[in-house]
Amino acid sequence: MKAIVYNTPGLPIQDAQSLFEHDLPKPAPGARDLLVEVKAIAVNPVDTKIRASRSGDGPQVLGWDAVGIVREVGAQVSLFQPGDEVFYAGAIDRPGTYSEFHLVDERIVGHKPHTLDDASAAALPLTSITAWELLFDRLGVQENGGDGQRLLIIGAGGGVGSILLQLARKLTHLTVIGTASRPETQAWVAELGAHHVIDHSASIALQLEQLKLNPVDYVISLTHTDAYLAQIVDVLRPQGKLALIDDPAHLDIVPFKRKSLSVHWELMFTRSLYQTEDMIKQHQLLERVSALVDEGVIKTTVGEHYGSITADNLKRAHAVIEGGKAKGKIVLEGF
Structure with missing residues (x-):
């Protein structure tokens, strides 16, 4: 063959x-x-x-x-x-x-x-499995749940983000915020159902504050998690949850202790x-x-x-x- x-x-x-x-x-x-x-x-x-x-x-x-x-x-x-x-x-x-x-x-x-x-x-298939497991298995969000809660997806314009946005919008009541840095990916993220689209190349906290969406309950980071880690800690609600899929060179989660934040690493394999x-x-x-x-x-x-x-x-x-x-x-x- x-x-x-x-x-x-x-x-x-x-x-x-x-x-x-x-x-x-x-x-x-x-x-x-x-x-x-x-x-x-x-x-x-x-x-x-x-x-x-x-x-x-x-x-x-x-x-x-x-x-x-x-x-x-x-x-x-x-x-x-x-x-x-x-x-x-x-x-x-x-x-x-x-x-x-x-x-x-x-x-x-x-x-x-x-x-x-x-x-x-x-x-x-791969992105659907990854997105489903991130949202429902790792973070523990319930279908038709999430009332009054906020989900921030960092790097929402890629393959996993594209299906994750849809699952979160269609199957939960979460307020979904997606990040993208290019006009074409920002338009894509909005088309797929994000309630709000922000730019991860600028201050995430400032943009969330302007939208009156800071803090958030959940963060799903799909790319460059180590680069955004300090901002993730900043915007997560106390006892909030982070899930990620990438492979950071370093991931210091000591700053997570003060807020009792939890970390969930997803591998669909x-x-x-x-x-x-x-x-x-x-x-x-x-x-x-x-x-x-x-x-x-x-x-x-x-x-x-x-x-x-x-x-x-x-x-x-x-x-x-x-x-x-x-x-x-x-x-x-x-x-």
Whole structure:
């Protein structure tokens, strides 16, 4: 089968060997696996981070978002059957989705929304899981809850922010404040439902005070958390909560003590990495997201469609993400 791979981590994306086409054997499903024929994928920051750091025996396949058709199922599979259209974000400790065929555990897979084409659906799984777990599992916000409370999302214009805004607006009563620094991302954040949009390149506290929204109950930080940490402490209400997804070089939470603030770190791969007892929750939440899309409650967060799944198009996508200029999700479709 065709796959887009790399051998040497850390190469600049312009290097011919940073990503290249390669033939690999078609895999066979394990007991709870689906063998999926991949139709569309999305590119995420985790793709670029793994390419920069992970080495292994043989070619490495990136990719943690896919839409496809189930072609074979393992002996213990009960949730899907051949022919089903599915979407999912995969597992970080298994080969990725930059390949014609891919194995994935059924417990982290959902049925693709009927109302979306393959590329539009591919934008949703990883960010939907991350956003859902941030809001409902890590921060403990209740659906239809949050009356009188405020959520600040730092870096709201990216992939996770784009779906998080919608979930917070449609499924809770929180007042949602999103940050973005460029006119195009500010417009995107407003379009996706933020009650208020502020600029994280200026004083966050001052802007919240001008809006009469300081302090806030929750902060979800999606980028450069260490750079904003002092401001986060400043604007959080005593006993408030911070959730983050990025990888700060340093994260000194000693200043959190005075306000009894709590910190919650989200990694959507935790359940699959540790085969947790509640691993099937990712299947359940993807099924819920699929239904919400089909009901018109939330929409896809595609930013740009880069064409077919080739090494050159993936390099282009990696370059945009590494440059911090992505708006929404970058998707590719077809081998």
